[in-house]
Amino acid sequence: MAIDGISSGMGAGRADIQKMIDQMRQMSGNAGVVENNQAAEKTNGTSGFNDILSQVKTSVNKVNDAQQTSATLKNQYLLGDKNVSMSQVVLASKESEISTQALLTVRNKLVDAYKEIMNMPV
Numbered sequence: 001m002a003i004d005g006i007s008s009g010m011g012a013g014r015a016d017i018q019k020m021i022d023q024m025r026q027m028s029g030n031a032g033v034v035e036n037n038q039a040a041e042k043t044n045g046t047s048g049f050n051d052i053l054s055q056v057k058t059s060v061n062k063v064n065d066a067q068q069t070s071a072t073l074k075n076q077y078l079l080g081d082k083n084v085s086m087s088q089v090v091l092a093s094k095e096s097e098i099s100t101q102a103l104l105t106v107r108n109k110l111v112d113a114y115k116e117i118m119n120m121p122v
Contacts, residue, residue, distance in 0.1 A: 059106070063099045070096040 070092040076084045 059103055063103045066096040066099045
């Protein structure tokens, strides 16, 4: 995710931090909207198992992309690339971390649901 309007100068440090915090809050808020939409689809019965699997595949691909972007930005920063700021590296790292945690939570809920279904009497 690109950081809009963040300068790498020393004088703008406090504004940079506040902007990063705002963007992180926005990202976590967007994740809640996606979860609420998926929950609504489940309660309405409009989502089939194939749709769920395709959403999981898309989510895994997005998490993978976030991890690769984070690693690339970190390596560029460590190699001294002047176009990559520390705030970009931190934001990409946090985005990757949050998306990985969200994916693991979804995976755990799917495994729990599978176990519950398997324990149902026929």
